[in-house]
Amino acid sequence: MSERDDRLFELVRAATVHLLPADGKDSPLWGSGFFVAPGWVLTAAHVLRPHLAADRTTVFRVRGEGIDAEARLAEWLITDPRSPKVPLAEDLALVRLTGEHLHECVWLTDRAARHTGALKACGYYPGPPEAHFRIVDAWINGHEDTYGLIIKSDIDIPSGMSGGPLLDPETGAVVGLIKSRRKDKDGGKAVAVAALRRFGETYRTVMADHDRWHGEEPMSQSGDNWVELQHGPADGQGAVWTPRDRREALALLAALPPPPDEPTVKVIAKMARSGNQWPGATPELRTWRDGHGLLYEGTAPLDPLTFLRYLRLVEAHACARDAGSPLLARWIERRLRRDTRRYMHAYARDVSLPGELRPPPEADGPERVVISYPGPGEGPVVALLLDPVIGAQPVRFFWQIWYDDGDGLPEVHETDASVRGYRPDELVQALRVPLGGLLESKDREGHPVPLEVALPAEYFDTAVHRWRFADIAALNDPGHLGARRRLVLRALERRGEPDNLWIDRWRSMTAGRRFQGWRIPPPGVVDATGYRTAELDRIPVMCRPAGQGTGRVAMKHALSGGHSVALWHIGPHPERGACLPECDTLHARVEKFLETLGSLAELPDRLRHVRQDISEQRPDSTWAEPLALLYDDPRRPLPGEEIETVDAPL
Template identity: 30%
Template sequence: MTDGHAPGAPGGPGNAHRALRDLVMAATVRIHRAGPGYAQDEPGTFLGSGFFIAPNWVLTCAHVVRSGEGNEVRVVYERGPGRGTSAVTGEVATVLPDRAGIPARGTWPSPDLALVRLREPVDHDCAYVTERPAAYYEEAVVLYSGWSVVGGELRRLSGTCTVQGTLGGWSDDEQIRLGGDVLPPGVSGGPVVDPVRGEVVGVLKSRTDRGLGGTCTGVERLRSLPVPAGETTAEHDDPYHAVFHAHDRYHRDRQRHPDTDRNTWADVQNQLGARPGRVLSPEERTQLLGRLADLPPPVSTRALLGLLESLTGDRTAIPHPAPRGWRDGLGTLYESARHDAALDLVLDYAMRAMSAERPFVTPGTRAAERALWEWVRQTAEGRPGPAYRRRLGQQWIERLQLAPRGPSPAEAEAAHATAHSAGRAPRLFVLLELEQLGWEPGRCDWHVSLGRPTGEVVRLRDGERTPLDELAPVLAPHLTEAFRQCDEPGRPADLQVALPHLLLGLDVDAWRLGPGEAPLGAHRPVVVRCADREQLPGPAGPAARDGEPLPADEERHEREARWRWIHAHGAQAEILDCEDGLRVPVPTAESLRGLPHKTIPVLCRYGDHRFEDDPVAVVRIVHGGYGVALWRRWRGQSEAVCGEFHRRAGDTVAGAGGADRLPELVHALRAGLSEGRPETYWAHGIALFYDDPRRPLPGTGDLLEAP
């Protein structure tokens, strides 16, 4: 499946091919019937194979998922060599073709594809999927991977097949014919890989009843997914763009990750000698596609085709299915560019994508455009002669001169004022205070109170020496009563949780107050406050490196000034503990005081204690004068990709318009997580520190005085 532009490593399978096989198999999953009582290793529930195409998305065959019952399946995957298997429930999001009358069992017509959306976020590897307009059908060898029942046990396997041509014509039923190997039952839905370029080009569809081989479907058939009927206002409105933008950002972020010794797909493609489009290295292609995926998608297929025609004239035959996203357009350019002009065409394409009409914009769109421009500028530096570079620079200047696309400042201010007056007007809230016992760190005293809009707090119930793992059931009836006294129809009261600094990772928002109930954080806004700053170690302790603390009055004035700014003028997120996946120490309080007042600190890896003073990192943020911060409770491995959290957290803070909206926005994210909406999975474990310096906790006089 090559066109001669990407010669592979000579001499048969070598280190690069073994590394490619490992990547393919790591992304391959098996699919089972869903339902209680099913063991994840039970061959009787096994339906077929699939593979992770993007974080929390599995691509497989429609006939595989429709062989089960209902619209749910179980996806079984391996986290890594020697780590064992894990299982997660998935929902069949879409199938192709989705026609009434197709039997649940038997032959499913082409393209016979299905996308499965996981019900909860998990860490896993993803395959790299080609951006070329169609697979190549000349005689070649392809690699496949899947699962099957061997000797009564489920076993993972891989192998090679030869491409023998096609089945069908130019219509939607075209399939790739494979031969040269016996395809055992169960491998349907597994990936088919071009071993020369090192990319997935198809999905195994069927096997022959007798003899060798079977058929597969080209992954480009996913472009025929239905286009949403209504207006597209966000990336997740269109599953095609949601999946492939997430795919390209994942591989870009994985390639950037500095804290891993594992091969990436671009690493292996480079070892294979692949040269995407004849002009880009695999690393360059990965970075370009990741930057394109940070932009909103093309407004329509017709608009994308018009952009391509403006670059290539009539030289480009429209592939079938037609290109739909930025990556598809790039793949189409590969096939039309002359060797001496291929790089110019790619750079011109990136510039056109940067200034194209948008179906929507996000707070991060401008930053994405600038990042893409930096890639173009740096790539163009090696072009001979100044004329081309000067033309690109002029295009960027023209782009900067365009009017901002989005609400005007007056409209934004009016919207913010409305949200402030309607959404965050002072009202009743519930306060839960936990006090950790120094002589029994596994137990807590607790207090449940009602907070009035005036700041007055009325105690409802107290408890002593409750084990941490029993807090939720013990507190459930008391919190339920407090909520009943505060909630209004359609407006559940906020829960403020005052925690000692060593318990700020406690997942109170995940508590369930009764069987079958949604988590607390999905039902109502839940925010945390730090209850014990005055008890933290003094100059001889972990905070010593922060320098001399500010006098109490100055620190209080700093907190109030920052609080007023981010509520009146909006805010900007600042990731403090992670740089492109590399865990870094949180800056000192003195350094944090020097950040602009619009800053809201964000911790990507709270709980990933790599440094001596990590346990007081959040307290250092509060010492720096901050009353609002975001973090997520870290449960991943050191090599887990976290670029999506950085990007989405920044957009959430910037898009809020003012910090007063963050409790509701975090509440909406938690509700989305509870409902299994993939666009919210980046926020798994999110916590919001929201501590009004004008309203101290009971008994403190002034919350968080310097030690």
């Protein structure tokens, strides 16, 4: 072992801690963790869950070399605290110290590519008489799902090290977190650092703190600096991207406003690579740092001019929004002067933003831009499938999230791993991270990605447009899903290949430019015949819920009659007797609303505008608050069932 490795391991030790109850000097440890930014500790969620499931505000202790402080859970990725096991992709938790303390922080890799090969597993294990720090050799010989790392079976991971860091001694970066040892065997599992990105906005905050802290070149008590101990090529003629270059660049990027959306980072990173795609799938890209992490081949950074071109494009993006960084611009020029290949500097210097990354033009007057709903190949769509658990009373749902990027076939993003499913009132909390995080990452500036929620028709009155994933929304940002994005319902029973009646009616309606409401159930119509022969410019409208009684029968006939668009009121309605006076008002307002459409594809966004008015408490818009919208495009059918229906567990 080299002197450099010994010094690096001392820094890892100084940044690694163990977690234990707030009271009692000799209390047993819960598990390990490590500092990733000032005041921020990363650990495994399963380490904290047994102690915090009943009360997540419980105070506990973080103890390590030179640190003994109170802390609280800031956030974890667990969606179902009742589940006996924490899924691998959810086994992360961020802990916040309750006061300010001086401490070391690890360096987290910016590369999203998962590690393979030799590592050092670090953490604490129980005494007696007290917990002890330990570093053991580990080897990653496989991957699991999106974020999993498989630790070779002949590696001994002592109990208590769960939540500790996995250090790559070759690059001097932490690449993962220990999840678990194998029961009664050697080896185990770990979670790649890239899973941190699932924390969304909190990830942005933590990583900005991380990069700013390291950018100040802090020295440990031993006089060492984390980045200075990292292996990297010599600076030479400026023709290599060194660990010091990376540290300074990431600190400058952390000072910029974060990217408005994931596609912006993807476009800029691809431009920096001369249009060439990086190997493997595209990870979540929530920060400018994440785009920097795409400029590698394996563990080796690409040519420095590639990184400088990326930085110049990011700086141009910021300047176009009056948020440019003179510090970043000057640093790019200084770094270019160190590179002796003058004839190649134009590659990094002469860049311009493509039209899609320029700020949208200011709208003239109060008129809003209407965004058409995407058809096949016309843009991204997120779909949430809610499948009722057979035999469950009251109703429970299993969920599945699909993503269609508009360039190919839709793919499963995440599937419910629970055993019993979720009650309707539990769905928002369960979907907060997997669905809320996906929507946030796929939103374009000024173009939030549409969301389709597929349910059996009998559950069409589920008020998904009222869901809210953010506990606190910005004052200028409508917090509810229906006000934030185009949100439509789809009929789950239609999944798979569409029938000709459905396709033909859709084709005729999308060719039209004028539409009118058709009040259903129509007087005297008791079977599906009238629904099949309804005029092609008619959009069924109900002033009653679609999931029960007369409304449920009417919706069933509408679906069997090939109708793919409908509006209805999810609130209460007398089951027997005449409609209420407000029913006539609703139909009249819907009729006036439909007159604003120039095409069928405008309907979801036009309704979103009205919902936004409601969210902003604008007058004369509350009539639409209980409205739900079916928008069921047969050209993009829901994926068919691949497994048999799961019954409710006993």
